[in-house]
Amino acid sequence: MSTGENVSAGLNEDPYENFRSLLQQSVVFPTEYTFKFIIKADKDKIADLKAMFANANASISETSSSGGKYKSFTVQVFVQDGEEVIAYYKEVSKIDSVIML
Structure with missing residues (x-):
């Protein structure tokens, strides 16, 4: 394989592959999965985040930072498999400027 082929092969790799493997090894599905996010305290961004979980019957709790510039969110939602977890992360x-923990 030439160097050029090696570089383009790396570009086609799924960036979630390691996470997918970790999920398969450490989580028994289906399960209630906990997501944690931090975003700026912006009404539109908060609404976007909540909308992504609106049809999932999710439990969402939020906490403001001490300065009020950021909000952290803990989202608990029932998922069927690791692919559903990854789909949520991709959407969020x-x-x-979202921080995914």
């Missing part, structure tokens, strides 16, 4: 990653 579309929110600008």
Whole structure:
């Protein structure tokens, strides 16, 4: 394999592959999964996050930072498998400046 082929092969890899493997090894599905996110205390971003879990019957708790500039969210939702967990992370990653823990 040439160096150019090696580089392009790396670009096609799934960035969630390691996480997918970890989920398969450490979580028994289906289960209630806990997500944790931090976002700026912006009404639109908060609404976007909550909308992503609106149809999932999720439990969402939020805490403001001491300065009030950020909010942390703990979201508990029932998921069928690791692919559903990854789908949520991919969707939430579309929110600008979100921190996923």
